[in-house]
Amino acid sequence: MKMPINSLVRGVLEADPGSPEFVHCTRALAETAFSKDRSIAGKATRAIFADVVETWSDSFDPDSVEAYVSFMSEVVYAPRSPIAGALVELGYSGPQQLRERYQQIRKGLRMENLGDDNHQRVKLVLVLSRVTLGADIAVSSVFIRAAMSVFSSAEIEFIAPRKNAFLIANGQSVKRRLISYGRSALLADRLKAWLEVRSIVQESIAGLEPGEWLAIDPDSRLTQLGMLPVADERYYDFFESRSFAPDASTPLGELAGTASWMSSASDDLRLPFVVLRSEDRRRGTCLRFNSSRLVAAVSFGVGGRETKRLGDEFEDALLGLLRRLGFRIVLDYGGGEDEARVVDKRVGSFLGSSTHVKTARDAVGKRADLMTIRGTLGEFGGWMHEADVFVGYDSASAHLAAALGVPVVEVFAGAPNGRFRQRWTPFGDTDVCVIPADGPDVLARVELELVAHRDRGGRFGLVDD
Numbered sequence: 361m362k363m364p365i366n367s368l369v370r371g372v373l374e375a376d377p378g379s380p381e382f383v384h385c386t387r388a389l390a391e392t393a394f395s396k397d398r399s400i401a402g403k404a405t406r407a408i409f410a411d412v413v414e415t416w417s418d419s420f421d422p423d424s425v426e427a428y429v430s431f432m433s434e435v436v437y438a439p440r441s442p443i444a445g446a447l448v449e450l451g452y453s454g455p456q457q458l459r460e461r462y463q464q465i466r467k468g469l470r471m472e473n474l475g476d477d478n479h480q481r482v483k484l485v486l487v488l489s490r491v492t493l494g495a496d497i498a499v500s501s502v503f504i505r506a507a508m509s510v511f512s513s514a515e516i517e518f519i520a521p522r523k524n525a526f527l528i529a530n531g532q533s534v535k536r537r538l539i540s541y542g543r544s545a546l547l548a549d550r551l552k553a554w555l556e557v558r559s560i561v562q563e564s565i566a567g568l569e570p571g572e573w574l575a576i577d578p579d580s581r582l583t584q585l586g587m588l589p590v591a592d593e594r595y596y597d598f599f600e601s602r603s604f605a606p607d608a609s610t611p612l613g614e615l616a617g618t619a620s621w622m623s624s625a626s627d628d629l630r631l632p633f634v635v636l637r638s639e640d641r642r643r644g645t646c647l648r649f650n651s652s653r654l655v656a657a658v659s660f661g662v663g664g665r666e667t668k669r670l671g672d673e674f675e676d677a678l679l680g681l682l683r684r685l686g687f688r689i690v691l692d693y694g695g696g697e698d699e700a701r702v703v704d705k706r707v708g709s710f711l712g713s714s715t716h717v718k719t720a721r722d723a724v725g726k727r728a729d730l731m732t733i734r735g736t737l738g739e740f741g742g743w744m745h746e747a748d749v750f751v752g753y754d755s756a757s758a759h760l761a762a763a764l765g766v767p768v769v770e771v772f773a774g775a776p777n778g779r780f781r782q783r784w785t786p787f788g789d790t791d792v793c794v795i796p797a798d799g800p801d802v803l804a805r806v807e808l809e810l811v812a813h814r815d816r817g818g819r820f821g822l823v824d825d
Contacts, residue, residue, distance in 0.1 A: 365392060365404050369411045377430035386431055390438035393547035405547040408435070417585070420779040422603040432587045433458045436551060443551045443588070450589060458587065465586060469597035471620055474571045479624065482511045484573040486561055488580040488590070489520030491541050492663075493737060494756035495612075496524045497763050498787060499578045499601065501632045502616040504534060506625045507576070514574075519560055519582065527738050530635050537564070541582060550581070554588040561590045571595065578616065597621065601783070609779075613759075613787030632763040632788055636741050643739065644746030647690070654814060656687040657747035657766070659740070659757035660702050661694030667774035668753045670797055675702070676709045677803055678751065683712045683729050685810055690743045692757065693734040703732060749813055751806070754784060762788030769809050773797035 363371070363385075371385030389412075393404035412431060416424035433455035437444045452458050474482060485507045490496050500518070507516055517535045518525055525536040537560050541553045565573045575591050577583055579601040583590060586598045597619060601612050608615070617630030647655050660675055662668035669675075682689050693703045707714050712729030733743055741760050744750060750761035751769045758770045768786050772794050775781040785794050793809045795802055 362392070363388060365389065365407050368392070369407050372412055372431065373415070377427045382430065383434055386434040387438045390435040390547065391440055394438065394440035394442075398546065401546050401548070405545075405550075408547060415776075417602055418776045418780050420602055420606070420777075420783055422606055425600065425603045428585065428602075429459055429462050429587070430455075432584055433462075435547075436584075436587070440548075441551070442548050443555060446555060447588075452589070461589065461593065462587060465593050465596060465598040466600045466603075469574075469620060470594075474574065474595065479510055480513055481571055482514045482574055483568060484517065484564060485511050485514045486517045486519060486564060486573070486575045488557065488575070488577050488582050489518065489524050489539070489541075490578055491521060491524070491581040492756070493524055493527065494663075494759045494784075495578075496520065496528055497632055497634060497756060497759040498611070498613040498784070499599075499616050499632075500524075501528050501634065501763065502613055502630060503576045503578055503599075503619070504528065505631065505633045506617065506619075506622045506629050507574075508533070509625050509629045510621060511574070517564055519557060523736070527736075527741075528634055530637055530738070539582065551584070551588075553582060554584065554590075557582045558588075558590045565591060574621075609782045611785040611787040612783045613762075615783075628789070632759065634738075634741065634760060634763050636738060636745060636764075640738050640742030641745060643742035644744065647688070647743070647746050653686060653688040654748040655690060655746065656682050656810075657690045657692070657740070657744040657750045657757075657761065658682070659692040659694060659750075659752040659755055660706070661692065661699050661755050661757060662753050662774075663755065664696070664698065665774060668755070669702075670753075670771065670773055670802070672702075672705060672709075674803065675706055678806065679706060679710055679730065681803065681807055682751065682810070683710075685807070685814055687748075687810070687814075688728075689730045690747065691730060691732045692740045692743075693732060695737075700734075707732060749810065751810070754781075758786045762786035762790055762792055764788075765790045767791040767813060769793045769795070769806060769813075771795050771797050771802060771806065 368385045368389040371381060375382035389404060393401050393408055395401045416428045437455055487500055487503050490500055504516060517537050518529045519537045519539055521541060522538050525538055529536050539557060573595055575596045577586055577598045579585050579599055604615055613632050622630060691703060693700050710730050714730040715728040716732045737756055744761055744766055745764045747766055749767045749769060752758055754770060754772045758768055761768050767790050772781050786792050795805050
């Protein structure tokens, strides 16, 4: 009799990595996720990523990385795996060979592999997406920006989902190579995305000599966090973000800037960045017409993670606080109907004046305390870049604000541990204050930061537990 999915998950988490029980439960769980019954496959896939992979990854603990390596190396060779045959053809005959490869790439790139004149010799740099928008802004964009400076003669390619590619690579001399990878996709589909990524990489480097190209993997989901090979490891730089500098309380965006090949890049080129479309940048300029009020850009978007919210009462109180402090509010509708319903409730409870704005022209002359806008993250960025402060939860919007140089006051809820909160603190050339939601007097601490900012009386800093 087959074990239930939850029993298999428990077996994986409780067994010693590499033990017979661990391998058995892992293989059985993966085989279930490869089931032809999409309902069953979906349940098993969600269990693999939500209960196992994310649990280990979010801990930012070296031992959890080792457990993940043992787990995923077995998953990809489980019965019915759509990529096991391709791995064998590449010379990885089983899990042990894949684990040995991982131990090599986690050591990082050896610059001598690129040759003596390594910077000028490189003609192509490929950067893989981390798939989620916030992570690509916080981490992947750092590699792209620095590569444009360090390898000044090279073409840069960003392999990413469409919305990520067009936000981060917009207006830059960066070639966009689009890939599809759905967070809710079945395990088989997620693994097959690697085949497409590998094909893109091989196509791009065809005709180049060894040392004339470099592939950068910022702990990408496209390679299942570095487990799956895309090209010759001698010219592959892997940033293992989950175990990097385990004793440091540094944001991932800042840690990304410590890659060995970045040594010749100035500090201002080791920062996250986005380039908004000109039409989006024009949106925010209207906020200054006929108004001297400070502007707060606000987002209650949480990417479907309800554990990141503090609830209706807190959000209503936060908007009321901003109004009382004299801020004009631009509130983003976010993505999806769930987030739209949250904003509708906030507007319905708001005690000041409110209006919905569709275009920049609509906002000219409007004096409402609260303006709601609906659009893409880049369009929200157009309003945000003229704001005096961003206020919201841990989200892509917070990372976008930091990349745009907008001061950030972030209420961080749902963090499994302090290290997770430290790693995902927004990073950029601006002031950032992160307030743990499980700490005391959250709203009062937000008010202290906003008053200090309003009165130009201090700088934001990371708020400790």
